[in-house]
Each structure stands twice: as structure tokens, then as C-alpha cells.
Amino acid sequence: MRIRATVAAVSGALALSALALPAAHAAGTAAPSYQEGAAKVLRAARAAHGMSAFTAAKPATGRPYALHATFSNLKIGKAYKVGTTNHVALSVSYTLTHGTEVNIKASDFATGPYIYKGVSSNPSKVIFGDDAATCTATSSTVAVCKGDIDIHPSDGLLENADAGSWNVGALAIKWNGQQGKANPDLSKVGVAEKGGLGSTLIQRNATLTTDASPEPVKKGATITVKGKLSRANWETGHYGAYGSQSVKLQFAKKGSTTWTTLETVKGDSAGNLKTTVKASVDGSFRYSFAGNSTTSAVTSASGFVDVK
Structure with a gap:
């Protein structure tokens, strides 16, 4: 011990x-x-x-x-x-x-x-x-x-x-x-x-997810991008929702390493994120949280969408 x-x-x-x-x-x-x-x-x-x-x-x-x-x-x-x-x-x-x-x-x-x-x-x-x-x-x-x-x-x-x-x-x-x-x-x-x-x-360490669907998608169709922001709860020993926080939705074209912020999405009380965008070109989506004095910054893994 x-x-x-x-x-x-x-x-x-x-x-x-x-x-x-x-x-x-x-x-x-x-x-x-x-x-x-x-x-x-x-x-x-x-x-x-x-x-x-x-x-x-x-x-x-x-x-x-x-x-x-x-x-x-x-x-x-x-x-x-x-x-x-x-x-x-x-x-x-x-x-x-x-x-x-x-x-x-x-x-x-x-x-x-x-x-x-x-x-x-x-x-x-x-x-x-x-x-x-x-x-x-x-x-x-x-x-x-x-x-x-x-x-x-x-x-x-x-x-x-x-x-x-x-x-x-x-x-x-x-x-x-x-x-x-x-x-x-x-x-x-x-x-x-x-x-x-x-x-x-x-x-408190933060975690963030991104899920863009459908994939593949037709050009001009609607893509729904969901995610969830959580952070460490030191008192329970588990991660819990971090709600009502502003998170940036970012996009990078296929083959590019440059990420562009499309909009800022505010999560609900359970930390859930959801927004929609129009499909235009192949590329990846991700959410990015800037962090604050009590919670660390975090960027999710990206989700690729093939536009047909």
C-alpha cells in the first residue's frame, strides 16, 4: 500500500x-x-x-x-x-x-x-x-x-x-x-x-468524441455530427458529463492537415453535442474544446465522411 x-x-x-x-x-x-x-x-x-x-x-x-x-x-x-x-x-x-x-x-x-x-x-x-x-x-x-x-x-x-x-x-x-x-x-x-x-x-481531464453520419453521403445531403464532452469526476473515480459547454466543430478536406472551424456548438446538460452541415467534399470532422481553469483542453479523434 x-x-x-x-x-x-x-x-x-x-x-x-x-x-x-x-x-x-x-x-x-x-x-x-x-x-x-x-x-x-x-x-x-x-x-x-x-x-x-x-x-x-x-x-x-x-x-x-x-x-x-x-x-x-x-x-x-x-x-x-x-x-x-x-x-x-x-x-x-x-x-x-x-x-x-x-x-x-x-x-x-x-x-x-x-x-x-x-x-x-x-x-x-x-x-x-x-x-x-x-x-x-x-x-x-x-x-x-x-x-x-x-x-x-x-x-x-x-x-x-x-x-x-x-x-x-x-x-x-x-x-x-x-x-x-x-x-x-x-x-x-x-x-x-x-x-x-x-x-x-x-x-480535471476531459474526453471528447465525434461521430459524423451518414457515411458515405451524397453531395448536398445533410450530415449530422454528434459528440459528447466528459471529464474526470475525482469523487466517483469515473468520467461524467460536462454539460452546457461551447465546443468548436472543425473540418479538414481530404489530404489536408488544415482544420477550419465551421461553428461553435453548445452541449446540453448531459454533455451531448449535435449539429448538421451540408455535404460538399470528402473530409473529416472533429470537435475541439478549449478548456478552462478547472478542465483540460481536448480535441476528439476525427471522423471521415466520403461524399459521393
Whole structure:
């Protein structure tokens, strides 16, 4: 079983929510994963600074001290489409500047990016990577780090309302011998973290179909072009209708790679699309949806019609 470490606001407190743990972890007898450790340290670090979203959380053993490290030059993709089953990795790079007491190659040092909903001081949800980032030193106190933020939609972590803009942050942890302990003494752990380093869109993946008929058809006759727009429903784990959206009907003549928009069709409440055109020349039809902040753009496979 993969450990899912998520931080979410529950009754005003930032806590590890929806945390699926193997039995050994739940019993406190096994070492936490990078995700689990990062979530615990981040929560404790925020509580140490009196941030309201954390102060009501379940107390940890000790609170971490401030690690001499800062983050800059963070880069992440503009948008990521997430379906219902496939793992999606958000690749992130950033510059880590640290004190001379920080050894980025030490076995008890870890750093990584994360995304969160809402404001940094009071996020409603936080997602980390499955593993820590890897860093390459460019000087004795500067390194370029690269890591993934991992989304596993089949875990049931995402709700449909989570689609849209997410903010990006990064953290660094110096475990000082506490790494690998099920219940580490966090007062011995150094942590640096920073939100507001960037943003990205997490979109519900969309699917689109096109069916042009009849085929073949006589010149001048009516062609009916149907289709359906759907998108991932993260709460049910299936794709559902995306209704009342404007979608472009496009046409390309046989032998051409140039697509021309014939008209814009608005789907019904069930996502169904339907329009008619007059048959003129051989060619292919397709529907194309431009997408929006919550749902990915998508273009259907084309349907060829032979005009006699």
C-alpha cells in the first residue's frame, strides 16, 4: 500500500487527513515515509510560529527549529490534467541557498516541493511528492534541486472542488538523527519552508468524441455530427458529463492537415453535442474544446465522411 500523506484543514486545524497507512505505520512501529515525515514537520513548524491553522492540530513531540535555508527560482508547469486512475507527476526545480552547517548530501537531509490550496498560512490541502528532491551543488551554499509532486487520483485524495489554481512551496529538513523514527523528537529537527513560490493549474481531464453520419453521403445531403464532452469526476473515480459547454466543430478536406472551424456548438446538460452541415467534399470532422481553469483542453479523434 502506498502511503498517502496529505495535510488538510479540519475544524480549523491543519492535520494529516485521509492518511492511508500500513498497519505497522499506524501502530507507530515503522519509519515514516518522506511524505509522512514532511507533513509532520511542516505542521509542527507552522505551529511553532503560532499560525492558527496549526495550533489546534494534534501536538507533536517538540517543535522544530528554524533551518538556515531559503528557496528561489522555482519552476513548474503551467497546467496538469488529472484523470481518475493515472499517476501524475508535477516536475519542479528550484534553487536552495543554505548555511554552511547544512550538508545537502547527508542521509538525514531532505528537501522537496509541495502544492497547496488557499493561503500559505492557512492552506486547506497540501500535497507532497512521493520522494524527496535531488540536489546538485553549484557552490558550497547553493544547490539546484529537482523533484516531483505526485498526484494519485485513485487514492481519493482530490475532490472536484480542488480543480483550478494551486500554489507552490518548498521545504528543507535536517533530521539530526531523528529520521526513520516513528515518533521523532521534532525539537531536534531543523526545518525551512516557504510558500508562494509559484502556482499551477490542476485540471480535471476531459474526453471528447465525434461521430459524423451518414457515411458515405451524397453531395448536398445533410450530415449530422454528434459528440459528447466528459471529464474526470475525482469523487466517483469515473468520467461524467460536462454539460452546457461551447465546443468548436472543425473540418479538414481530404489530404489536408488544415482544420477550419465551421461553428461553435453548445452541449446540453448531459454533455451531448449535435449539429448538421451540408455535404460538399470528402473530409473529416472533429470537435475541439478549449478548456478552462478547472478542465483540460481536448480535441476528439476525427471522423471521415466520403461524399459521393
